[in-house]
Amino acid sequence: MLKLFNTLTGRQDVFEPIEPKHVRMYVCGVTVYDYCHIGHARSALVFDVLRRYLEYSGYAVTFVKNFTDVDDKIIKRANEQGVSCETVTQKFIQAYYDDMGKLGVRQASVEPKATEHMAETIELTNTLLRKGLAYQIEGDVYFDVARYPEYGTLSKRKLEDLQAGARVEVDERKHHPMDFALWKKSKPGEPSWSSPWGPGRPGWHIECSAMSIRYLGETFDIHGGGMDLIFPHHENEIAQSCGATSQHFAKYWVHNGFVQINKEKMSKSLGNFFTIREIFAKSEWSDAITGEILRYFLLSTHYHGPLDFSDQALKEAKSALNGFYDLFGRLAESEDKTIADPDLDLAIDRCQAGFRAAMDDDMNTPAAIAALQGLRNDVNKLVGVGLSTESRKLARQVFRSLGTVMGLFQLERWDFNVRIEPKPADLVGTAFPPAVTAAKQMTPEEIDGKVAERIEAKKRKDFKRADEIRAELKSSGITVEDKPDGTSRWKR
RNA sequence: GGCGCCGUACCCAAGUGGUAAGGGAGCAGUCUGCAAAACUGCGAUGCAGCGGUUCGAACCCGCUCGGCGCCUCCA
Known part of the structure; x- marks a missing residue:
């Protein structure tokens, strides 16, 4: 029985979808004017895992995640670079797919763009005008918050409190300082669509209402996004949607915490952010391994809390994953x-129960990982006692299938995918300080040759030569492990 | 000014009333030609501090200290 922390109610609620066995969820995607940073990665990953876990639990999931591709920042960026808005948005949508693909974030069922839903947006705005919840001024249309008594329910704010703290310059024409634009009259040179109020473009919040209603209906199950979207974005979405449809909007509101650097929010203005592509470029590991390290790191803290990003945190994630992949190597x-086959079944049952209980408890991924660590420990012991080849395959399969929920443990071999090609000099020694320079990296064939030579030396009892070879490999970042039967395995 | 979050061992991090999960690092041991891995053991008499409620509190209440976020675009 899944429980989720619901921002709307301020507590954990038992998750019951509106339709049995079918979940409809909407997550606010990114505004495509720049590369995504680790904070975007966390948000995308949290909801990717929620979606996967719902599917694992037997639900069909209709998952909608939008692209905001019309916005002040996009216009600004396009003007700076002397290109069209489409050029900017296409570039960063592609970059988004590249980056999220490396992270193993699956695409949503529908990924709508604001610019492709003008009809719905205009219709929704019209409805709000007709119902007297919005007003028109010189080609702009504003939502009239004073006409919507429930305003502030999600963010637990009162209009009076907001007024007192308002730091922005207030447009004198607005009825209330918190009134927000549904439709903005476009200035010359800006993207523009024709509407009953003249040429213009949608406000930021209305697109999500229009697209979620379009693809999920007036009422759906889960609406997600980063904590910073609670106010004003999601508050405004609720006001618009409920105002227009007179129906409940989303039932469960789920928000993820921030990624921080030295306890401070990662943000553009502080200049303390790392882009996803930067992390991959700086990593000494292959994209597949780097992606898994990042996933492990991002899921090692509960989604609701803050998470501090650092080199050391990534190294610890790598070390923790090494333990799993070392075991997978033994299982192969x-x-x-x-002897221990019956005990394996018990260990698997225990792990699966622990995993499910953890994920059901508001998607407690750290506790779920602890359950998997528990199975790792159990299986390591049982392998020592003696497991059949079939049981070894079964154990690996359990890690693979539970790992699917979090996007972990899917690689065949952890060590064969190390990046061989040299990195640009300016990228060395930052996010993942390399243990070995690119020049000293060896190919798997070269390593196999050295390992074979060392085994021959060992047979001759020439331990001096064997140790020399081991040291040589070590300097290239290769660790050789001798097995009891006289053969050896190696890893990076 | 309003609203909210957080403070658990060297580091990361679960736990929200029943007597401190897990990972990383470290130390010791078993195994090993040597290693590596694995396993075993050690490691917070205490969960920012001080009071209070309770048979019992890291978990509830109050106050204090410290860190952060939102109220403006922001995952």
Whole structure:
């Protein structure tokens, strides 16, 4: 029984979808005017995992995630670079897919763009005008917050409080300082669509109402996004949507916490952000491994709390994953002992129960990871006692299937995918300080040759030569492990 | 001024009334030609501080200290 912290009610609520076995969820995507940073990665990943867990739990999930592709910042960026808004948005939508793809974030069922839903946006605005919840001034249309008594329910704010703290210059024409634009008259050179109020473009909040209603209906299950969207974005979405439809909007509101640098929010203005592509470029590991490290790191803290990004945190995630992949390597070897096979079933049951309980508890990924660590420990012990080849495959399969929910443990081999090509000099030694310079990296074939040579040396009892080879490999970042049967395995 | 979050071992991090998960790092041991991995053991008499409620509190209440976020575009 899944429980989710619901911002709307301020507590954990038992999740019950409106339609049995079908979940409809909407998540606010990104405004495509720049590259995504780790904070965007966290948000995308949190809802990717929620979606995966709902599917794992047997629900069909209709997942809608939008692109905001008309916005002041996009216009500004386009003007700075002397290109069209489409050029900007296309570039960063592609970059989004590249980056999120490397992170293993699955695409949503529908990924609508604001610019492709003008008809719905205009219709919704019209409805709000007709119902007297909005007013028109010189080609602009504003939502009239004073006419919507429930305003502030989500963010637990009162209009009076907001007024007292308002720091922005207030447009004198507005009825109330908190009234927000549904439709903005376009200035010359700006993107523009014809409307009953003249040429213009939608306000920021209305697109999400229009697109969520379009694809999920007037009432749906889950609406998600970063904490910073609670006010004003989501508050305004509720006002517009409920105002227009007179129906409930989203039932559960889920918000993820921020990624921080040294306890401060990662943000453009502070200049303390890392883009996703920057992390991948600086990593000494292959994209597949780097992606898994980032996922492990981002999921090692509960989604609701803050998460501090650092080199050390990434290293710890890497070390923790090494333990799993070391075990997977042992499991890949054949054996016909069956002594511990019955115990394996017990260990698997325990892990699955723990995993499910953790995820049901407001998607507690750190506790879910702890359950997987528990199974790692159990299986390591059982392998020592003796597991059949079939049981070894089963154990690996359990890690793979539970790992699917979090996007972990899907790689065949952890160590064969190390990046060989050299990195640009200015990228070395930052996010992932390389243990070995690119020049000293060896190919798997070269390593296999060295390992074979060392085994020959060992057979001759030439331990001096064997140790030399081991040291040589070590300097290239290769660790050789001798097995009891005289053969060896290696890893990076 | 209003609203809200956080403070758990060297580091990261679960736990929100029943006597401190897990990971990383470290130390010791078993195993090993040596290593690595794995396993075993050690490690917070205490959960920012001070009071209070309770048979019992990291968890509830109050106050204090410290850090942060939102109220303006922001995942």
